[in-house]
Amino acid sequence: ALAVVRPRDLLGRRVLVTAGGTREPLDPVRFIGNRSSGRQGVAIAAAAAARGAEVVLVAAHLEIPAPQGVTVREVGTARELRETVLAEGATADVVVMAAAVADYRPETVADAKIKKEAQGEELVLRLVRNPDILSELTATPGRDGRTVIGFAAETEPDRDALLALGRAKAARKGVDLLVVNRVGWTEGFATESNAIVVVSKGGDIVTEASGSKRQVADAILDLLP
């Protein structure tokens, strides 16, 4: 796809974007995390700012620098991300949840470094569910006409099965649009390019895009009413 320069069609709109991956601490020096680099979310924030939007980027452990011209709110855990998203989401016209949020966190966080001496040959971790931020956000009223966009990173190789997962997830989360992309050991995370299918709340395919993460970002923002 050619890089097409978009007009400043988001002038005056407040766009909240989450990017990166949350980390759930086990002790002062260790965490459970994921491989999200934040590149797709950062590309969306940069594209929205270039199109004139007032952008707040909720950044969870980005591997790349945040773009110029956006307000950055750094968060660490899923629960910190929740606080920021629910606070900022109340006044946003558009919310894009590109961050990879930990589904579970360690039930307890040790005050001091976990020592082998005390554990022996096995260490069993008990994890508890984190809140579903996106479902909470769509269940609370926001600005009139707010558009909420979720992401679904799936490892499903079959296209039809992938779309079925996406459709079910869009309905379950109550989002206006769900961006479905395939991830794996080599796909999706930490790469410079991406390929996506966007489904509506009703399950229709509204667009497909592939190319650089910036091109994919603009294709997603093109869907805003």
Ligand code: CTP
């Ligand atoms: N998400 C969220 N809060 C969570 C988990 C996910 O807000 N606790 C958001 C993600 O940012 C993403 C969307 O929900 O925009 C879908 O995330 P995904 O991990 O694909 O879906 P889950 O509902 O967590 O289902 P599963 O991981 O079991 O497929």
Ligand code: CA
């Ligand atoms: Ca998940």
